[in-house]
Amino acid sequence: MRTRLYAAAGALAMGALAMPGAAAMPAGAQQGATDGQWRTFASGNGSSRYSPLDQITQDNVRDLRIVWTRPSVDQSIVDQAPRSAGRALRAEPLMVNGILYSSNGVGLVEAFDPATGETLWIQEPMDEGPDAYLAGSSTRGVVYWADGADRRILMHRQQYLYALNALTGEAITDFGDGGRVDLTTGLREGARYGWPGAPTVVGDVIAFGQAMTDVVFEKEGFRGDVRAFDVRTGELRWTFHTIPQAGEFGNNTWEDDAWESIGNAPVWALFSADQELGYIYMPVTSSTSDMYGGHRPGDNLFTQSLVAVDAATGERVWHYQLVHHGLWDYDPPAAPILMDLVVDGRPVRAITQITKQAFAYVFDRVTGEPVWPFEERPVPQSQTPGERTSPTQPFPTKPPAFDRQGVTIDDLIDFTPELRAEALEIVERYTLGPLFTPPSIIEDGPNGNLGTIQLPGSQGGGNVQGASFDPETNILYVPSITTPFVAGLVEGDPERTNLRYRQGTREWIGGPRGLPLLKPPYGRITALDMNAGEILWQVANGHGPRNHEAIRHLDLDPLGSPGRPSPLATSTLLFASETGGLAPGGARVPDGMPIEISANYGEPIFRAYDKTDGDVVWEMELPARTSSSPMTYSYEGKQYIVIAVGDLQVPSHYVALSLP
Numbered sequence: 174m175r176t177r178l179y180a181a182a183g184a185l186a187m188g189a190l191a192m193p194g195a196a197a198m199p200a201g202a203q204q205g206a207t208d209g210q211w212r213t214f215a216s217g218n219g220s221s222r223y224s225p226l227d228q229i230t231q232d233n234v235r236d237l238r239i240v241w242t243r244p245s246v247d248q249s250i251v252d253q254a255p256r257s258a259g260r261a262l263r264a265e266p267l268m269v270n271g272i273l274y275s276s277n278g279v280g281l282v283e284a285f286d287p288a289t290g291e292t293l294w295i296q297e298p299m300d301e302g303p304d305a306y307l308a309g310s311s312t313r314g315v316v317y318w319a320d321g322a323d324r325r326i327l328m329h330r331q332q333y334l335y336a337l338n339a340l341t342g343e344a345i346t347d348f349g350d351g352g353r354v355d356l357t358t359g360l361r362e363g364a365r366y367g368w369p370g371a372p373t374v375v376g377d378v379i380a381f382g383q384a385m386t387d388v389v390f391e392k393e394g395f396r397g398d399v400r401a402f403d404v405r406t407g408e409l410r411w412t413f414h415t416i417p418q419a420g421e422f423g424n425n426t427w428e429d430d431a432w433e434s435i436g437n438a439p440v441w442a443l444f445s446a447d448q449e450l451g452y453i454y455m456p457v458t459s460s461t462s463d464m465y466g467g468h469r470p471g472d473n474l475f476t477q478s479l480v481a482v483d484a485a486t487g488e489r490v491w492h493y494q495l496v497h498h499g500l501w502d503y504d505p506p507a508a509p510i511l512m513d514l515v516v517d518g519r520p521v522r523a524i525t526q527i528t529k530q531a532f533a534y535v536f537d538r539v540t541g542e543p544v545w546p547f548e549e550r551p552v553p554q555s556q557t558p559g560e561r562t563s564p565t566q567p568f569p570t571k572p573p574a575f576d577r578q579g580v581t582i583d584d585l586i587d588f589t590p591e592l593r594a595e596a597l598e599i600v601e602r603y604t605l606g607p608l609f610t611p612p613s614i615i616e617d618g619p620n621g622n623l624g625t626i627q628l629p630g631s632q633g634g635g636n637v638q639g640a641s642f643d644p645e646t647n648i649l650y651v652p653s654i655t656t657p658f659v660a661g662l663v664e665g666d667p668e669r670t671n672l673r674y675r676q677g678t679r680e681w682i683g684g685p686r687g688l689p690l691l692k693p694p695y696g697r698i699t700a701l702d703m704n705a706g707e708i709l710w711q712v713a714n715g716h717g718p719r720n721h722e723a724i725r726h727l728d729l730d731p732l733g734s735p736g737r738p739s740p741l742a743t744s745t746l747l748f749a750s751e752t753g754g755l756a757p758g759g760a761r762v763p764d765g766m767p768i769e770i771s772a773n774y775g776e777p778i779f780r781a782y783d784k785t786d787g788d789v790v791w792e793m794e795l796p797a798r799t800s801s802s803p804m805t806y807s808y809e810g811k812q813y814i815v816i817a818v819g820d821l822q823v824p825s826h827y828v829a830l831s832l833p
């Protein structure tokens with residue numbers, strides 16, 4: 174069965190289509206951060222990563238300085254649990270009503286002063302003893318919610334959702350069980366819960382995704398169901414089955430009753446929401462298992478799909494499957510972005526999903542209809558026994574891909590004839606092909622196949638860094654990387670797995686002498702005109718390996734660094750670092766890339782770009798590589814930018830930048 178677009182049946186869909194004013198631009202729609210604050214992750218439920226603040230400009234950005242720093246864990250916690258010191262930060266703080274809020278290095282909330290970084294309050298763990306402080310880790314963010322005088326911070330740590338008084342940090346004891354809710358509620362018996370994401374609040378419900386491992390040895394597993402809880406009481410409000418169960422829409426896309434046992438398909442990325450429509454948009458990811466799906470014939474809804482649900486009930490409004498019967502780990506990796514566009518002279522309430530495969534899929538966010546057509550195009554078919562790949566995959570006609578797709582001999586590095594020859598020798602035993610070339614079986618022997626070189630790799634293209642959207646100009650700024658991976662299969666060992674084939678490799682593949690395998694740029698930023706669906710400019714982000722001993726003499730322009738930096742757009746500038754995604758104990762790099770090699774590809778540099786042409790107008794060396802997304806706010810007449818840094822040598826901490 175070919176799965177394309179479906180609108181929900183009955184009154185729900187008709188109500189969405191018939192809403193008064195649905196075709197017109199809503200007042201103040203999706204403008205990012207407002208009033209100099211930063212109230213939600215990514216600047217608003219539209220995930221635009223935009224603020225209209227304009228105090229920092231091209232004329233004065235060179236005067237930015239670090240005005241305060243703050244450790245990843247407050248000293249009062251370190252005094253009780255010394256091993257908490259320097260724990261990695263991934264959180265993006267909020268700034269609401271003159272207070273910064275963040276998940277610290279052990280997953281507890283800290284509130285601090287926007288002008289100095291000094292502590293205002295710290296969440297106390299509900300359990301006792303030093304180990305209670307060490308039990309968690311940093312999430313990507315917390316949630317602020319208010320109804321009159323009732324002002325709350327909602328956050329999750331390990332398997333619990335907590336509600337705190339936003340002014341004092343004290344637990345709200347009539348929420349859940351004494352101030353917390355067990356997030357295994359509503360999951361199958363025996364399921365565990367964890368998620369480093371930031372939840373989303375719409376009205377009086379808060380929605381949660383899950384994190385689930387891709388490395389599996391059994392086709393069976395727990396489902397990654399999406400659930401929403403009441404922000405006042407903590408009660409479970411609804412559950413959405415990301416793998417449809419008996420009688421549910423999409424169940425027939427799982428042949429041989431595979432839906433009964435297959436697991437995963439969580440929303441491990443982040444949600445977006447339209448408050449006026451009352452919709453939550455869910456980027457659902459892959460099921461068990463990556464790279465081989467012979468045990469789950471069919472298109473497999475709602476895996477690797479964008480799904481819109483009614484926030485109050487969890488009922489599906491519309492969906493679109495971005496990858497049919499996924500084998501490439503092409504999970505939608507970031508929250509979709511709400512946009513109010515003007516396309517061919519007509520207003521469109523749009524939503525755009527950035528993908529690992531380097532496409533931006535653009536929908537009418539009310540109906541789910543593509544703004545520009547998507548074409549189901551033939552793709553290469555799997556030669557793996559038992560596998561049945563989809564004959565087609567959906568390709569957007571606009572905008573163009575924002576990074577390279579597929580690998581041919583012509584894509585190999587060619588800085589010098591010698592490097593080109595070495596690259597040709599490296600790829601001799603690999604399968605090459607266009608986008609959606611399936612994983613291939615690794616063969617023994619001196620001439621056996623070593624797998625498929627996949628581009629984009631499972632790190633993207635686009636990834637968790639998302640993109641920034643300027644609602645004043647309707648330009649989208651997308652960071653991406655050109656990093657090939659090897660997708661290779663091996664026969665499953667019956668003593669260890671019930672999968673007929675499982676991943677043998679899914680790792681970064683390097684080129685000659687520690688250089689990349691393919692031509693640059695290896696990290697880039699693309700500006701897309703979203704009214705026209707066209708590329709305005711592309712620039713390399715970072716120097717990359719231009720000073721490598723094999724090519725230093727060529728005096729090359731910047732080659733780009735394959736990090737995962739989250740961008741920040743303001744009224745005046747676009748900000749981006751080179752690298753992102755700190756893991757405990759070291760900087761996160763593309764899977765399989767040795768740290769000693771990755772060191773050649775990223776620097777602790779924070780830059781400001783001209784939004785009109787991508788020219789670098791300023792850069793600063795930070796104390797270490799960035800590990801969170803940047804945010805900005807205004808406090809007492811001064812604009813600040815805050816971002817987390819940390820690496821192998823420098824403990825994680827926040828730095829705040831501002832003008833003198």
